[in-house]
Amino acid sequence: MEKQIQKRTLATRAKLVAAAEAIVSEGGFDALRVEEVVSRAGVAKGTFFAHFRDKDALMERLIGARLDCILDALSEVPAPVTVGTMVDEMLPMLHFMVSERYVFDLILRYSGAALTDDIGPIGMCIARHETVVMGWLNAEGVRRDVPLKILAEGIQAFVFQTLGLHFCALHTDVPIQSRLRSYLEPWLLARS
Amino acid sequence: MEKQIQKRTLATRAKLVAAAEAIVSEGGFDALRVEEVVSRAGVAKGTFFAHFRDKDALMERLIGARLDCILDALSEVPAPVTVGTMVDEMLPMLHFMVSERYVFDLILRYSGAALTDDIGPIGMCIARHETVVMGWLNAEGVRRDVPLKILAEGIQAFVFQTLGLHFCALHTDVPIQSRLRSYLEPWLLARS
DNA sequence: TCAAATAATTGACCGTGGTCATTATTTGAT
DNA sequence: ATCAAATAATGACCACGGTCAATTATTTGA
Known part of the structure; x- marks a missing residue:
């Protein structure tokens, strides 16, 4: 063998x-x-x-490849010092994720690993993104009363929330960046 | 006519x-x-x-009906005074949402209103849930530095994050309740 | 070198969601 | 009561993802 x-x-x-x-x-x-x-x-x-295995497996592979490219760039970038720049640096990924409704749905469905125990390409990318983001959280002004892991998972939750609302016709007037910031600032920043 | x-x-x-x-x-x-x-x-x-319109439209109607029943009960319940009881009161809805992977995916896809401008049954339910939850946030100990609307949307983001991870085999060891609490406490509670 | 074993490929076939020209029923005006 | 317009129902048909027994290509080992 x-x-x-x-x-x-x-x-x-x-x-x-x-x-x-x-x-x-x-x-x-x-x-x-x-x-x-x-x-x-x-x-x-x-x-x-x-x-x-099925059509989705191919789509996962194609979309995962794109995400990996974006993540390559993301991990080279300097750690952001404000929430605003953090959002800006994530923007390329966000734009790709909402480039098609189909893409967003597929990422959403497979982001929490596949149904079975095997983690697919998209799940890998989400994990990678989480790692990158966690590395950003040792900055001044970021709250310390919550585990970094929880903080990073929360960021992803807000990313998906933001992008989901972006597809909702009622909410497209608010740009992605400012919406995401309005979640992340209260989530990440230490208060007085 | x-x-x-x-x-x-x-x-x-x-x-x-x-x-x-x-x-x-x-x-x-x-x-x-x-x-x-x-x-x-x-x-x-x-x-x-x-x-x-399509099969999903029927599914939305059926699932929306179930959600409406659960929300009827939820809006009768007294406003929770701790995050723990808040999670407990949402538990019936959460359990229904994860009762089938199919159901969760469909709710996720239509929670941000349908693709078009017409808001469907599930979108209505999500909006209703947001309203109920917002009514809970005038409690002692809940942070005041963020608009209630943002706070409520954040709760929904964390609900979806929690349920999504629940389907991931790697994470099923953590029960829904405690995972959701670990998000909501840092999100909602006022700090010193 | 060649036959057996293993791996890759084929394409007819199926399940199921969705379409649309045709047919049947209801309605409202006369 | 009659009939034309509006509305509802029909079912043959299509699109497309997915299956599998049969076939062909490749590797192995003696």
């Missing part, structure tokens, strides 16, 4: 992913159809499901 | 809802199939979609 997977397997998977990425770049994640992925990749439909 | 809808319409809709409720009571929300609803109701498939 040394090299179980043949290189044909990798080639096929690469073709599938490449086809999928092409479709997404043309029409967005929402426009992806399994049938079109396989036809572009030149394989049969069954092959797709031999490589991905 | 006096009485546009004929009573036949109401009768058909009632039959559909009754059939749907029967199916749900037998096998849960996840087990509902449109085909079975229409066959039990004795109507054609197309009729279903003349009464409900």
Whole structure:
């Protein structure tokens, strides 16, 4: 049991992913159809499901890859000193998350790890984001009476709340940044 | 344009809802199939979609009805004086929300009102819950430096965060109550 | 070198949500 | 009572994700 997977397997998977990425770049994640992925990749439909558990597994992979890029940039950035700059630095990620309703729903569904015990790409990204954010919380002015882990989880809760309301027509007048700040300032800042 | 809808319409809709409720009571929300609803109701498939925009619209109605019952009870209850009792009083709603993964996902997706400008049954329930919770926040010990509205929205954010993590296998060891309390106490309580 | 074992691929088929042109029923005006 | 317009119901049909027994390709070992 040394090299179980043949290189044909990798080639096929690469073709599938490449086809999928092409479709997404043309029409967005929402426009992806399994049938079109396989036809572009030149394989049969069954092959797709031999490589991905279901369509969502592919979407998770594609979206996870994008998130990872954004997180790469995020972890290079200097730790923000104010809530305002913290929000600003998270903005690229937030904008990607709301770029399509479909994307947001999928991230939401898989952010708390998949239904089973195996954690998927999106769950990994959320965990990574939590780690990055936790590293920011040793700043001056941030409350100390709550574990950092709770604080970081709270930030994510407010991110999802903010983005969820962003899709609500009644609330789109308030920009993402200021809404998120109105949550994070009372959550993070130490009071008198 | 006096009485546009004929009573036949109401009768058909009632039959559909009754059939749907029967199916749900037998096998849960996840087990509902449109085909079975229409066959039990004795109507054609197309009729279903003349009464409900899509399957989700029916699910929203059924789940919204349940939530409304729970909210009826909730709004009768005395305002809690501690975060612990607040969580306890919300517990029936929380348990319903996590009774099925399907139910949680649907509530999450429609809690921020539907995609369009029309607010659906679940969105109404969330708004109602927000109102009830806001009424609780005039208690001793609750912070005053943040608008009640923000405070209430934050509670909802933490509820969703808690329930989301509840489905994550890695986190099921922590019970809902204590997890939610660990968010709400730092969020709500005034500090020294 | 080749046969057995293992792995990858195929595509016909299915389940289920959703559509729409056609048909049936109700209503209101005469 | 009659009939035309408005409203409701029908069911064949489609889209699309997902399955699986059969087939083909690859690896292994003697």
